Amino acid sequence: xxxxxxxxxxxxxxxxxxxxxxxxxxxxxxxxxxxxxxxxxxxxxxxxxxxxxxxxxxxxxxxxxxxxxxxxxxxxxxxxxxxxxxxxxxxxxxxxxxxxxxxxxxxxxxxxxxxxxxxxxxxxxxxxxxxxxxxxxxxxxxxxxxxxxxxxxxxxxxxxxxxxxxxxxxxxxxxxxxxxxxxxxxxxxxxxxxxxxxxxxxxxxxxxxxxxxxxxxxxxxxxxxxxxxxxxxx
Amino acid sequence: xxxxxxxxxxxxxxxxxxxxxxxxxxxxxxxxxxxxxxxxxxxxxxxxxxxxxxxxxxxxxxxxxxxxxxxxxxxxxxxxxxxxxxxxxxxxxxxxxxxxxxxxxxxxxxxxxxxxxxxxxxxxxxxxxxxxxxxxxxxxxxxxxxxxxxxxxxxxxxxxxxxxxxxxxxxxxxxxxxxxxxxxxxxxxxxxxxxxxxxxxxxxxxxxxxxxxxxxxxxxxxx
Amino acid sequence: xxxxxxxxxxxxxxxxxxxxxxxxxxxxxxxxxxxxxxxxxxxxxxxxxxxxxxxxxxxxxxxxxxxxxxxxxxxxxxxxxxxxxxxxxxxxxxxxxxxxxxxxxxxxxxxxxxxxxxxxxxxxxxxxxxxxxxxxxxxxxxxxxxxxxxxxxxxxxxxxxxxxxxxxxxxxxxxxxxxxxxxxxxxxxxxxxxxxxxxxxxxxxxxxxxxxxxxxxxxxxxxxxxxxxxxxxxxxxxxxxxxxxxxxxx
Ligand SMILES: Nc1ncnc2c1ncn2[C@@H]1O[C@H](COP(=O)(O)OP(=O)(O)OP(=O)(O)O)[C@@H](O)[C@H]1O
Ligand SMILES: [Mg+2]
Numbered sequence: 001x002x003x004x005x006x007x008x009x010x011x012x013x014x015x016x017x018x019x020x021x022x023x024x025x026x027x028x029x030x031x032x033x034x035x036x037x038x039x040x041x042x043x044x045x046x047x048x049x050x051x052x053x054x055x056x057x058x059x060x061x062x063x064x065x066x067x068x069x070x071x072x073x074x075x076x077x078x079x080x081x082x083x084x085x086x087x088x089x090x091x092x093x094x095x096x097x098x099x100x101x102x103x104x105x106x107x108x109x110x111x112x113x114x115x116x117x118x119x120x121x122x123x124x125x126x127x128x129x130x131x132x133x134x135x136x137x138x139x140x141x142x143x144x145x146x147x148x149x150x151x152x153x154x155x156x157x158x159x160x161x162x163x164x165x166x167x168x169x170x171x172x173x174x175x176x177x178x179x180x181x182x183x184x185x186x187x188x189x190x191x192x193x194x195x196x197x198x199x200x201x202x203x204x205x206x207x208x209x210x211x212x213x214x215x216x217x218x219x220x221x222x223x224x225x226x227x228x229x230x231x232x233x234x
Numbered sequence: 235x236x237x238x239x240x241x242x243x244x245x246x247x248x249x250x251x252x253x254x255x256x257x258x259x260x261x262x263x264x265x266x267x268x269x270x271x272x273x274x275x276x277x278x279x280x281x282x283x284x285x286x287x288x289x290x291x292x293x294x295x296x297x298x299x300x301x302x303x304x305x306x307x308x309x310x311x312x313x314x315x316x317x318x319x320x321x322x323x324x325x326x327x328x329x330x331x332x333x334x335x336x337x338x339x340x341x342x343x344x345x346x347x348x349x350x351x352x353x354x355x356x357x358x359x360x361x362x363x364x365x366x367x368x369x370x371x372x373x374x375x376x377x378x379x380x381x382x383x384x385x386x387x388x389x390x391x392x393x394x395x396x397x398x399x400x401x402x403x404x405x406x407x408x409x410x411x412x413x414x415x416x417x418x419x420x421x422x423x424x425x426x427x428x429x430x431x432x433x434x435x436x437x438x439x440x441x442x443x444x445x446x447x448x449x450x451x452x453x454x455x456x457x
Numbered sequence: 458x459x460x461x462x463x464x465x466x467x468x469x470x471x472x473x474x475x476x477x478x479x480x481x482x483x484x485x486x487x488x489x490x491x492x493x494x495x496x497x498x499x500x501x502x503x504x505x506x507x508x509x510x511x512x513x514x515x516x517x518x519x520x521x522x523x524x525x526x527x528x529x530x531x532x533x534x535x536x537x538x539x540x541x542x543x544x545x546x547x548x549x550x551x552x553x554x555x556x557x558x559x560x561x562x563x564x565x566x567x568x569x570x571x572x573x574x575x576x577x578x579x580x581x582x583x584x585x586x587x588x589x590x591x592x593x594x595x596x597x598x599x600x601x602x603x604x605x606x607x608x609x610x611x612x613x614x615x616x617x618x619x620x621x622x623x624x625x626x627x628x629x630x631x632x633x634x635x636x637x638x639x640x641x642x643x644x645x646x647x648x649x650x651x652x653x654x655x656x657x658x659x660x661x662x663x664x665x666x667x668x669x670x671x672x673x674x675x676x677x678x679x680x681x682x683x684x685x686x687x688x689x690x691x692x693x694x695x696x697x698x699x700x701x702x703x704x705x706x707x
Contacts, residue, residue: 143569
C-alpha cells in the first residue's frame with residue numbers, strides 16, 4: 001500500500017509539478033472559454049443565416065440563397081464527420097502554409113470552435129423548426145417583420161429548447177482542449193505528460209487527472225441539473 | 235499557391251501512401267467493431283442497474299458516469315496506457331484503448347439508455363407487470379425495445395462520436411488511420427496524407443451524419 | 458343589416474392553389490365597414506385559406522384584394538404595415554409562451570408601430586381591459602385558461618387598432634364552458650362597430666350576431682345572405698344539405 005501511494009500519489013513529485021499543472025489549468029480554462037464563445041456565436045449566426053436563406057424569394061436571388069444554404073449544410077456535415085484531432089493537426093500544419101501563422105493554441109481554438117459551431121448550428125436549427133408555425137404566423141399577422149419575429153418571438157423559444165442538448169455538446173467539445181497536447185499546447189495534459197517523462201513517476205498524471213475533475217466535474221453536474229430542470233419546465 | 239498544392243494536394247504522394255493509410259483504416263474499423271459494442275453493452279448495464287432504483291447503487295452509478303464524463307477521453311487513454319507499467323504490468327496499446335473507451339463510452343451510452351428507459355411511461359410497466367411478467371422480463375421485452383427506439387438518434391450520434399474518437403489511439407502509437415497519416419506525413423515531409431485521411435474519415439462517416447440529420451428531424455416532426 | 462358604408466375588404470376573383478391542388482376557385486367578396494360576416498362550410502372547403510389570403514399569410518395565386526382601399530397585392534406594398542391594420546385571431550391562440558399577457562399585446566406596438574414604451578404599455582393595458590383581463594397582465598400563457606388565452610390573443614389584435622379582424626375558428630380549441638367568455642368579447646367588439654370576418658361553427662352566435670352568413674364549399678362561395686335566409690330558407694341544394702347536417706348535430 002505504501003508502495004502504491006509512493007508511486008501514484010507521491011506527495012513530493014506532486015508538489016513539484018503542482019505549479020505546472022496549475023498553469024496548465026489556466027491555459028485549459030481560457031482556451032475552453034474562447035472555444036465556447038466563438039463556437040456558440042458562430043453556430044447561432046449560421047442557424048439564423050440558414051433560416052433567412054430558407055425564406056421565399058424571387059428567382060435569381062433564390063438560387064444564390066439555395067447555394068449558400070447548401071454550403072452551410074456541407075460545412076456542418078464536414079465538421080461533424082471528421083475527428084477533431086484530425087482537424088487540429090491539419091490546421092496546425094496547413095494554416096501556416098497558407099500564410100496564417102497560428103501556433104498549436106490557435107489551431108486547437110479554431111478547430112474546436114468550428115466543430116462546436118457546426119453542432120450548435122444543427123441544434124439551434126432543430127430548435128428553430130421545433131417552434132410551432134403558428135408562432136411565426138401570429139407575429140407576422142401583427143405586422144412584425146421576418147427578423148423581428150425571429151429575434152423576439154422564435155429564437156427565445158428555440159433557445160430554451162436547445163439548452164440541454166447544447167450544454168452537453170459544449171461540455172464534450174470543450175474537453176477536446178486536451179487534444180491540444182498533440183500540437184504542444186501547454187494545457188493540463190501536456191504539463192502532466194511532460195511531468196511524467198521528467199520524473200519517471202505517474203504522480204503528475206494523477207495530478208493532471210485530478211485537475212480535470214476539478215474543472216469539469218462541476219460542469220458535468222451542472223449539466224445534469226440543467227437537463228432535469230429544463231425537462232420538466234416544458 | 236502551387237507550393238500549397240504540392241504540399242497538401244500532392245496526388246503522387248497520396249497514391250504512394252494510400253496503401254499504408256488503408257492498413258491504418260483497417261485497424262480503425264477493427265477498433266470500432268470492438269469498442270462500440272463493448273461500450274454500448276457497458277452503458278446498457280449501467281442504465282439497467284440504475285433502473286433498479288437502489289439508493290446506494292444509484293449514487294455509485296452517478297459518480298461513475300459523471301467522473302468518466304468529466305475526464306477527457308485522451309486523458310483517460312494516456313492514463314490507462316502509462317500507469318500500469320509502474321505497477322509492473324506492461325499493457326498493450328489495444329488493451330489500453332479498449333479499457334479507456336469502455337470507461338468513457340459506457341458513461342455516455344449509459345446516460346442515453348437511462349433517458350430512454352425513463353421515457354417509457356409507468357403505464358407500460360404496470361400493464362406488463364399486471365399480466366404476470368417479472369421485472370427483468372418487463373425490462374427486456376417491453377421497456378427496452380421502446381426505450382431504444384425513443385433514443386435512437388442519440389445512440390447513433392454517440393456511436394458516430396465514438397468512431398471519430400478512435401483517432402486518439404494515434405497518440406499512444408496504435409497503428410490506426412490517424413497514426414498512419416501522421417507517420418506518412420513525417421516520412422514524406424508532405425501533408426497530403428493528412429488530407430487523404432481527412433477525406434477518408436469524411437467519406438466513411440458522412441452517410442452516418444446524413445442519417446442522423448434525418449432521424450433528428452423526424453424526431454422533431456413527431457412532436 | 459349594417460348601414461351602408463365603404464368596403465373595408467374587397468376581394469375579387471381570388472384563386473389559390475397549392476401546387477396542383479386548387480383550393481380557392483374564384484372568390485368574390487366584399488365586406489362593409491362595421492359589418493360582421495360569418496363563413497361556414499365543410500372541412501377542407503378553403504375557409505382558412507381564404508382568411509389567410511386576406512393578410513397574405515398565404516400568397517394568392519391570382520385575383521385582387523383591397524383592404525380599406527389599399528391594394529395589398531401591389532408589388533411595392535409594405536405588407537407589415539398592412540397587417541397591422543388587419544387583426545387575426547387563430548384557432549390555437551398562438552400566444553408567445555415566453556412573454557406575459559401584456560408582453561404579448563405590446564410586442565408589435567413596440568416593434569411594428571414604433572410606440573414608446575410608456576405608450577405601448579398604456580395601450581396594452583387598455584386592450585387587456587377590453588377583454589376583461591386587466592388583472593392578468595403579468596400572467597404567462599401557461600398560467601391562463603384556454604378562454605383567457607384566446608381573449609389575450611384578441612387583445613393582441615385589437616391593440617393595433619385594426620380596421621378589420623379575421624377570426625379563424627376562435628372557439629374550436631376551447632372546452633364548452635369556456636366558449637361563452639370569448640363569444641362575449643366578440644359580441645362587445647361588434648357593439649363598438651368593429652368590422653369582422655369570422656370562420657366558426659357557433660351557429661347560435663351566427664344567428665344572433667351576424668349580418669351575413671357565407672357558405673363556402675369546394676373553393677367557391679355557394680350562397681350568402683342574412684342568417685335567417687341561409688339557415689332558414691337556403692336557396693341552394695348544397696347549402697340546404699350542409700345546414701341540415703350541422704343542425705342535426707346540435
Ligand atoms: N399549406 C398547404 N399546403 C398544401 N395544401 C394545403 C395547405 N393549406 C391548406 N391546404 C389544403 O387546402 C384545402 C383547404 O384547406 P383549408 O384549411 O382552407 O380548409 P378549411 O375550410 O379551413 O377546413 P377546416 O374546416 O378543416 O379548417 C385542404 O384540402 C387542405 O388540405
Ligand atoms: Mg380551417
